[in-house]
Amino acid sequence: xxxxxxxxxxxxxxxxxxxxxxxxxxxxxxxxxxxxxxxxxxxxxxxxxxxxxxxxxxxxxxxxxxxxxxxxxxxxxxxxxxxxxxxxxxxxxxxxxxxxxxxxxxxxxxxxxxxxxxxxxxxxxxxxxxxxxxxxxxxxxxxxxxxxxxxxxxxxxxxxxxxxxxxxxxxxxxxxxxxxxxxxxxxxxxxxxxxxxxxxxxxxxxxxxxxxxxxxxxxxxxxxxxxxxxxxxxxxxxxxxxxxxxxxxxxxxxxxxxxxxxxxxxxxxxxxxxxxxxxxxxxxxxxxxxxxxxxxxxxxxxxxxxxxxxxxxxxxxxxxxxxxxxxxxxxxxxxxxxxxxxxxxxxxxxxxxxxxxxxxxxxxxxx
Numbered sequence: 014x015x016x017x018x019x020x021x022x023x024x025x026x027x028x029x030x031x032x033x034x035x036x037x038x039x040x041x042x043x044x045x046x047x048x049x050x051x052x053x054x055x056x057x058x059x060x061x062x063x064x065x066x067x068x069x070x071x072x073x074x075x076x077x078x079x080x081x082x083x084x085x086x087x088x089x090x091x092x093x094x095x096x097x098x099x100x101x102x103x104x105x106x107x108x109x110x111x112x113x114x115x116x117x118x119x120x121x122x123x124x125x126x127x128x129x130x131x132x133x134x135x136x137x138x139x140x141x142x143x144x145x146x147x148x149x150x151x152x153x154x155x156x157x158x159x160x161x162x163x164x165x166x167x168x169x170x171x172x173x174x175x176x177x178x179x180x181x182x183x184x185x186x187x188x189x190x191x192x193x194x195x196x197x198x199x200x201x202x203x204x205x206x207x208x209x210x211x212x213x214x215x216x217x218x219x220x221x222x223x224x225x226x227x228x229x230x231x232x233x234x235x236x237x238x239x240x241x242x243x244x245x246x247x248x249x250x251x252x253x254x255x256x257x258x259x260x261x262x263x264x265x266x267x268x269x270x271x272x273x274x275x276x277x278x279x280x281x282x283x284x285x286x287x288x289x290x291x292x293x294x295x296x297x298x299x300x301x302x303x304x305x306x307x308x309x310x311x312x313x314x315x316x317x318x319x320x321x322x323x324x325x326x327x328x329x330x331x332x333x334x335x336x337x338x339x340x341x342x343x344x345x346x347x348x349x350x351x352x353x354x355x356x357x358x359x360x361x362x363x364x365x366x367x368x369x370x371x372x373x374x375x376x377x378x379x380x
Contacts, residue, residue: 046110049105049110050105050106053102053103053105053106057102057103057343057346058340058343060099060342064095064098064099065342065346067095068095068096068098068346068349069345070092071092071096072272072349073092074089074092074093074096075268075271075276086203086226090201093174093224093275093277094174094175096275097153097174097175097275098175098177098178100275100350101153101154101175101177101181103347105154106326107124107319107322107323107326108123108124108125110154110156111128111153111154111156111157112153112275113128113220113248113368114312114315114316114319114368114369115127115130115131115312115369116131116248116301116302116303116311116312116369116371117303117305117308117311117315118130118134118302120308123315123318124315124318127315128157129160131248131302132157132164133160133164135217135246135248135371135373136160136161136167136217137165138244139214139217139244139245139246140214140215140244141161141165141166142165142166142167143165143166144168145165145214146167146168146169146170146213146214147161147167147168147169147215147216147217148169148170148171148206148213148215148239149161149169149170149218149219150171150172150173150202150206150218150221150222151172151173151202151218151219151220151224152171152172152173152178152197153178153182154181154182155171155178155179155182155183155185155186155195155197156182156185157217158170158171158195158197159182159186159191159195162195166194167215168193168194168195169196170195170197170198171196171198172198172200172206173197173200174199174200174201175199176199179197179198182197183195183197202221202222202224202225202231202234203224203225203227203230203231206237206238210237211240211241213238213239213243214239214240214243215239215243215244216235216238216239216244216246217245217247218247218248218249219249220248220249220250220276222247222249223249223250223277223278223279224277224278225277228284228285228288229291229292232289232291232292232294236293236376239376241376241377241378241379242375242378243375244374244375244376245294245372245373245374245376246371246372247285247371247372247373247374248369248370249285250274250276250279250366250367250368251279251280251282251367251370252279252281252282252365252366253281253282253364253366253367254364255363255364255365256360256365256366263365265356266359266360267360267365267366269352269353270356270357270366273352273353274357274368279366282370285299285372286299286372289372289374293376293377294374294375294376295374295375296373296374297375298371298372299370299372300370301367301369301370301371302369302371303367303369304367309362310358310362310363310364311361311364311367311369312367312368312369313358313361313362316361320351320358323347323350323351323354324351326347327344327347330347331344331347331348
């Protein structure tokens with residue numbers, strides 16, 4: 014899968030497209046993002062044939078009805094892991110290295126900046142600080158946990174199903190001198206969590222729990238491993254009142270949106286709140302921080318912004334692939350990533366779903 018052209022030249026073409034789109038002042042951490050994108054291009058350039066094929070095949074799992082997602086949990090688990098193994102590299106080419114569209118905290122800035130604002134905000138809500146311990150499930154490459162640890166001084170543990178992303182997270186912690194504060198382990202939220210009772214002072218997760226086979230069971234395990242009085246922050250994709258399950262067009266939009274977002278089951282936000290309460294939590298709030306009466310949709314502005322960027326990148330990559338500057342398989346991967354983005358935006362604008370539903374809850378002191 015390696016053409017006989019200079020890799021640095023080809024990578025420069027892709028990075029130049031990103032720079033022209035964002036501008037030198039378009040992103041607060043442009044140098045960091047450029048470096049991460051360069052590393053992602055290197056990996057995608059020589060992606061193993063099996064990883065490439067498994068990624069393209071993994072989309073089959075999102076064609077299922079959300080209620081039948083775990084009919085064959087072993088097979089589905091492997092497809093999801095194959096999906097994220099490559100997806101994390103593709104997302105790093107844009108502003109979604111952390112693989113989530115955040116709530117709109119500040120409409121004047123973009124995806125990356127709103128991620129940073131949201132993460133600092135929920136870390137403060139969790140009352141984290143030096144000497145305290147937090148847990149994240151679905152940590153991906155560990156960048157959210159890294160930010161929370163840097164912002165609060167807390168000792169943070171992250172867990173994820175993909176060993177490659179765990180390796181990347183630990184490597185970055187070492188490069189930034191934070192191995193004493195950060196710990197990343199491989200694990201599945203649908204198994205009992207590998208921690209003693211009352212271990213952590215806080216818990217958080219960002220768009221990972223749609224892969225919970227049973228929400229109440231996962232919330233119950235979280236309840237078990239955090240201390241009495243500890244708070245949890247859960248941000249995830251939920252269904253809204255605008256979605257009508259009996260409407261075939263709505264179901265098609267949902268199927269296509271799941272291919273873009275990679276979500277497992279999607280249920281109404283009321284079911285998430287009920288599951289947290291059934292596990293014993295006192296819900297402080299259950300809401301969409303992005304919602305505004307003067308805005309169409311919840312996150313449409315940020316989804317559209319990222320869609321334009323990846324659209325531009327797709328054009329640049331396709332032209333470069335046709336000219337033999339970039340491997341053709343990169344063009345295929347970018348095209349697959351971009352497919353059905355318009356369905357995602359339509360569902361958001363019509364209040365069928367949101368990826369930014371936030372639950373802040375607390376384990377009672379008397380627990």
